[in-house]
Amino acid sequence: MSAADFAAGDGTPEVLRIARIDAAALAHLLAGFGLEVIQVPDGAAIPGSYWGAPEAGVIGHRVYLRGDTPVHSALHEACHLIVLPPERRAQVHTDATDSIAEEDATCYLQILLAERLPGVGSARLMADMDAWGYTFRLGSARAWFERDAADARDWLRASHLGGRDEKHGLSGV
Numbered sequence: 001m002s003a004a005d006f007a008a009g010d011g012t013p014e015v016l017r018i019a020r021i022d023a024a025a026l027a028h029l030l031a032g033f034g035l036e037v038i039q040v041p042d043g044a045a046i047p048g049s050y051w052g053a054p055e056a057g058v059i060g061h062r063v064y065l066r067g068d069t070p071v072h073s074a075l076h077e078a079c080h081l082i083v084l085p086p087e088r089r090a091q092v093h094t095d096a097t098d099s100i101a102e103e104d105a106t107c108y109l110q111i112l113l114a115e116r117l118p119g120v121g122s123a124r125l126m127a128d129m130d131a132w133g134y135t136f137r138l139g140s141a142r143a144w145f146e147r148d149a150a151d152a153r154d155w156l157r158a159s160h161l162g163g164r165d166e167k168h169g170l171s172g173v
Helices: 023-031 071-082 100-114 121-132 141-147 150-158
Strands: 036-039 057-059 062-065
Touching: 023 036, 023 071, 057 071, 062 071, 071 100, 071 121, 100 121, 100 141, 100 150, 121 141
Parallel strands: 036 062
Antiparallel strands: 057 062
């Protein structure tokens, strides 16, 4: 893939977009966590998007996206829903949490799940997170993930996801 494969043409950073991956693989991955992916037409508003288009949106158990939605955004918003217990997930509309611990767990989990998407992988996702403007104390998503994410891992282990490594392939938790 070339740099042109990742540009949205709207002045946003060049990152991997939904249109350039196997969207069915993403939908299948997220379905394993009880989530439904809803792809809206290009140019349409994205329901439940906190930051606005092209960022993904969340409402209940649904993740909304378009072809120009960054893959990291789709995974991030989906992971916000995944880390929540079902009773809290059902109440989510646009803004999933105000908890720093949940935000960190979400970032960690999105990196793990990127490894399960053909053509994505954690290295690419972390590079895209950095390009998009995610900020971490150690300066990059990779440095945080490798050396500073113990709190996120501990939070995930203690959450309703703990012990589900075999079912969901979360061996990094």
